[in-house]
Amino acid sequence: MKYLLSTCFALVAATAGLFAQNTTANHIRAFATADSLVAPLWYLASDALRGRGYNTPELDTAAAYIAACFKKAGVKPVAGANGYYQPFNGVTQTPVAGAHAAIDTITLTTGENALQLNYTDVHLDVPFLYAGEAAVLSRATLAVKGKAVAVTFGNDVPLQKLITDLYTLQEQLAEKEAAALVAILPAGNTAWPRLKSQATRQHVQNPLHTSQLPVLLVQLPAESAKQAETATRFRASITGTVVKTARIKNVLGVVEGTDPLLKNEYIMLSSHYDHLGTGKPQMEEGKLDSIYNGARDNATGTTAVIAAARYFAKHPPKRSVIFATYTAEEQGLIGSRYYSIHPLVPLKSTVYNLNIDNASYNDTSLITLVALGRTTADSLISQGVAAYGLRLGNDPTGGRLFTGSDNYPLAMQGVPAPTFSLGMKTFDSTITNRYHRLSDEPGNMHMAYVCRFIRAYILAASNIANAPQAPRWANGDPLEGAWKALYKRE
Ligand SMILES: [Zn+2]
Structure with missing residues (x-):
C-alpha cells in the first residue's frame, strides 16, 4: 500500500512537472x-x-x-x-626563435630543440640539477633553490598531461625559489610536433598560469640525454620576448x-x-x-x-x-x-x-x-x-x-x-x-x-x-x- 501510494504521488508529481514544462514551453x-x-x-x-x-x-x-x-x-x-x-x-606573448641556452656543452636553440612553455626573457648562468623522472620530483625533497632543475618525461606522455604536469612542477619549483625548470623529452616523443607548433606561435597568457619561472622543454637524442644526467651548469640568454597587454x-x-x-x-x-x-x-x-x-x-x-x-x-x-x-x-x-x-x-x-x-x-x-x-x-x-x-x-x-x-x-x-x-x-x-x-x-x-x-x-x-x-x-x-x-x- 505504501509502495502504491508513493508511486501514485510520484506519478502526480511527474505529471504536474510535465504540465509546468508544457506551459513554459508555450x-x-x-x-x-x-x-x-x-x-x-x-x-x-x-x-x-x-x-x-x-x-x-x-x-x-x-x-x-x-x-x-x-x-x-x-x-x-x-x-x-x-x-x-x-x-x-x-x-x-610572442616567443623568440633562435635564442640559445646550454646544459654544460649541449647546445639548445629556441624554436628548434628547445621550446618555452611561458615566453619570458631568460638570463641565467646557474647550477644544473638533474632530478630524474618528473613523477619523482614532485615527491622528492631536493635542494633546488637557485638551480635549473631538469626532469625527464617518457616517450608516450599525452600532450595534455605533459602540460598539466609542467605547470604543477613550475608552481612547486617557483615556491622553492628554483631558477628554471628544464623538461627533457626523448627524441621521437609523440607530443613534440604539436608542442612545437603551439610554442612557436604568439599566444595569450593563460590567466591560471602566470608564474614567471622559466620552463624550457628540450628534445634530446639519447646520447645527450644521458650526458645531461651528470651535467652541472645551465646557461640561457633568451631576449626580445614581445609582451603586449x-x-x-x-x-x-x-x-x-x-x-x-x-x-x-x-x-x-x-x-x-x-x-x-x-x-x-x-x-x-x-x-x-x-x-x-x-x-x-x-x-x-x-x-x-x-x-x-x-x-x-x-x-x-x-x-x-x-x-x-x-x-x-x-x-x-x-x-x-x-x-x-x-x-x-x-x-x-x-x-x-x-x-x-x-x-x-x-x-x-x-x-x-x-x-x-x-x-x-x-x-x-x-x-x-x-x-x-x-x-x-x-x-x-x-x-x-x-x-x-x-x-x-x-x-x-x-x-x-x-x-x-x-x-x-x-x-x-x-x-x-x-x-x-x-x-x-x-x-x-x-x-x-x-x-x-x-x-x-x-x-x-x-x-x-x-x-x-x-x-x-x-x-x-x-x-x-x-x-x-x-x-x-x-
Ligand atoms: Zn567556439
Missing part, C-alpha cells in the same frame, strides 16, 4: 518571434563585425551590443562588475530568482562571443573571403544566451540566473579561465553551468550535449529538448570536446558544466568543412533549426533553474570529488 514559443530570436546571430556574424577577433574594435562593438541587449531585456548588471563588463588584461572583457548580466531560498543558488548560462577575426583572402565554396564570421562558433551560442536573458527577465525561475558571454575563448578559454579565478558570484553558489559552443552540425533533429551522462541534469535537459521535437546525443568525439570550451574551467573547479551544441551525429568532414572556416556564415544555416535550438536551450535551463534539487556531477564521475569540495557535500 511561453518560450510566444515570448519572441523567430526573426527577433535570431537577429543577434545575423548581426554578430555579419561582415561588419569582421569575425570578432581578439583585441579588435569590432570585438568591443560586439561586447557593447550584448550589453545593450541585456539592458533592453531588463537583465541587471552583476554586483562587482563594471556595468555589464568584467574587464581584465589579456597578455599576448590588451584590455578585454567578459559581458555578464543576472536575473534574480523568485524562490526566497533557491534564489541564493545560481545557474550560469554561458557562451563565448569572440571568434577568429580575419585572415588571408581565400577561395572557399566559390567565394573569395577573408572574414571568419563564426556564425555557428559562437554567434549562435551568444544569441541563445541573449534570448535566455530576454526570456528569464520576463519569466524569472526559482533560482537566479547569470548570463555570461566570454571573451577570447579562441585564444585558449581566456575569458572563462579568468572568470573561474575571479568569479563575480562565488562558485560555491553557482550550482550549474550550461555552456554553449559549436563547431557545426550535421543532424537537425539532434542536440549534442558534451558531458551527457556525467551530470544528473540529463533528464531535465532532454525533456527540454524533446518539447521542440529534438533529441539529445553525446559528444561524437568520445569526450574530447569537453576540455575545449568554456565549460571546462568551471568544471575543473567542481561546477557541473556540460556544453550544449548544435547536433553532430559524427565529427566528420561535414563538421570540419565549417569548423573554423571562412564559410561558417549565417547565410548557410538552417534558421528554423537554430530557433528550435535556442528555445530548447532556454527550456532546458528553465527546467534546471526550477528543479527542487540542483543537479550534480554523477556518482563516480572524475569531477565528483571537486564538486564535493566546492559545495562542501558528502
Whole structure:
C-alpha cells in the first residue's frame, strides 16, 4: 500500500512537472518571434563585425551590443562588475626563435630543440640539477633553490598531461625559489610536433598560469640525454620576448530568482562571443573571403544566451540566473579561465553551468550535449529538448570536446558544466568543412533549426533553474570529488 501510494504521488508529481514544462514551453514559443530570436546571430556574424577577433574594435562593438541587449531585456548588471563588463588584461606573448641556452656543452636553440612553455626573457648562468623522472620530483625533497632543475618525461606522455604536469612542477619549483625548470623529452616523443607548433606561435597568457619561472622543454637524442644526467651548469640568454597587454572583457548580466531560498543558488548560462577575426583572402565554396564570421562558433551560442536573458527577465525561475558571454575563448578559454579565478558570484553558489559552443552540425533533429551522462541534469535537459521535437546525443568525439570550451574551467573547479551544441551525429568532414572556416556564415544555416535550438536551450535551463534539487556531477564521475569540495557535500 505504501509502495502504491508513493508511486501514485510520484506519478502526480511527474505529471504536474510535465504540465509546468508544457506551459513554459508555450511561453518560450510566444515570448519572441523567430526573426527577433535570431537577429543577434545575423548581426554578430555579419561582415561588419569582421569575425570578432581578439583585441579588435569590432570585438568591443560586439561586447557593447550584448550589453545593450541585456539592458533592453531588463537583465541587471552583476554586483562587482563594471556595468555589464568584467574587464581584465589579456597578455599576448610572442616567443623568440633562435635564442640559445646550454646544459654544460649541449647546445639548445629556441624554436628548434628547445621550446618555452611561458615566453619570458631568460638570463641565467646557474647550477644544473638533474632530478630524474618528473613523477619523482614532485615527491622528492631536493635542494633546488637557485638551480635549473631538469626532469625527464617518457616517450608516450599525452600532450595534455605533459602540460598539466609542467605547470604543477613550475608552481612547486617557483615556491622553492628554483631558477628554471628544464623538461627533457626523448627524441621521437609523440607530443613534440604539436608542442612545437603551439610554442612557436604568439599566444595569450593563460590567466591560471602566470608564474614567471622559466620552463624550457628540450628534445634530446639519447646520447645527450644521458650526458645531461651528470651535467652541472645551465646557461640561457633568451631576449626580445614581445609582451603586449590588451584590455578585454567578459559581458555578464543576472536575473534574480523568485524562490526566497533557491534564489541564493545560481545557474550560469554561458557562451563565448569572440571568434577568429580575419585572415588571408581565400577561395572557399566559390567565394573569395577573408572574414571568419563564426556564425555557428559562437554567434549562435551568444544569441541563445541573449534570448535566455530576454526570456528569464520576463519569466524569472526559482533560482537566479547569470548570463555570461566570454571573451577570447579562441585564444585558449581566456575569458572563462579568468572568470573561474575571479568569479563575480562565488562558485560555491553557482550550482550549474550550461555552456554553449559549436563547431557545426550535421543532424537537425539532434542536440549534442558534451558531458551527457556525467551530470544528473540529463533528464531535465532532454525533456527540454524533446518539447521542440529534438533529441539529445553525446559528444561524437568520445569526450574530447569537453576540455575545449568554456565549460571546462568551471568544471575543473567542481561546477557541473556540460556544453550544449548544435547536433553532430559524427565529427566528420561535414563538421570540419565549417569548423573554423571562412564559410561558417549565417547565410548557410538552417534558421528554423537554430530557433528550435535556442528555445530548447532556454527550456532546458528553465527546467534546471526550477528543479527542487540542483543537479550534480554523477556518482563516480572524475569531477565528483571537486564538486564535493566546492559545495562542501558528502
Ligand atoms: Zn567556439
